[in-house]
């Protein structure tokens with residue numbers, strides 16, 4: 001049974017931490033930080049019962065991996081900790097009817113994962129991202145033009161942070177501008193977590209998710225049918241037209257890949273930009289430092305923003321054979337959840353882990369996942385977008401500040417729904 005926020009006990013020891021109580025994810029950030037610090041101080045990972053959902057009976061439970069070392073080892077050993085058996089993006093096993101829309105490569109293992117990644121990764125190399133550089137810069141300039149035109153401020157999330165990733169991913173795929181809002185609304189539902197603003201009543205969640213998936217798949221498949229006959233230089237055309245190795249995506253693969261791109265590429269970067277702006281508002285010394293040499297500080301500052309923002313809180317894996325890791329025996333069939341947000345605050349790896357330090361170096365954060373076959377495909381693009389957005393903001397609105405963020409109610413995405421900006 002879940003408790004309501006009013007009944008929540010203060011967190012005094014690791015026994016008070018229940019990651020499967022959905023209201024845990026509504027606690028203030030400082031309490032969540034304390035909770036994960038307590039979990040990291042234990043010798044062994046905690047085992048939790050599974051979150052109840054309307055679309056799957058509760059599964060057997062999961063170990064919460066909160067230490068940086070555990071997350072590296074799991075990510076490096078995909079044949080022992082797999083993504084494919086029930087999915088990596090969800091703690092309960094994904095029901096069969098979800099696979100049509102959400103069964104993309106992030107939820108697969110090799111060799112199927114490797115085949116899909118090979119086909120799509122040609123479009124995500126630094127060289128290809130460079131091709132979109134001018135578009136990213138033009139889009140950021142226009143966003144800041146519009147911000148300045150408001151005269152005094154706006155909602156930072158919808159008017160600034162959300163616009164750049166949405167436009168770029170839609171441009172790459174060749175999605176016309178009139179569909180931006182449609183795509184934005186559906187990705188909000190898919191990553192809406194427990195938040196009633198996006199997912200309504202939790203009992204209706206499965207239907208709403210499937211509907212959003214179906215609508216996005218329909219949009220991309222309609223465009224793809226057209227591109228197969230009239231190819232252009234966009235991503236959809238290259239994915240549905242056989243390339244040099246004769247490999248191409250089927251329509252179902254294209255649909256679920258598009259859904260993955262839209263949700264993975266939009267919300268994550270949006271939230272990194274929003275958290276970054278909040279960090280700059282709270283730390284004027286770091287803003288002044290960044291302003292003193294914008295080009296020079298940007299690469300490390302962006303890394304530090306992704307570390308502290310950790311826009312994706314976790315991924316899940318399933319154990320394929322009995323295995324001892326860092327002193328603990330994991331048995332075949334057990335689940336482990338990799339809490340990146342926690343690993344990015346692990347004092348065993350990061351000095352002064354709660355400090356926002358734009359010169360931090362080294363900064364081996366796991367915000368884009370650990371080292372392994374699923375490491376974020378869009379990491380180059382995301383870094384580029386965040387860099388260009390902040391460069392434009394710092395140059396043209398150096399005094400911009402944001403208010404208290406209104407956070408998304410979710411255990412999976414560290415989302416910001418709204419946050420007023422003023423200058």
Ligand code: HEM
Nearest residue numbers: 105106264265268269272312315368369374376377378382
């Ligand atoms: C700050 C922004 C971003 C963050 C924090 C982020 C984070 C992540 C994480 C944690 C994973 C899973 C890694 C794993 O399972 O080991 C992932 C995978 C992925 N991301 Fe990102 N991501 C971001 C931006 C993007 C963008 C812009 C795109 C695409 C346009 C993208 C596309 C993907 C894809 C396709 C995968 C699956 C890769 C695979 O399974 O091989 N991401 N990302």
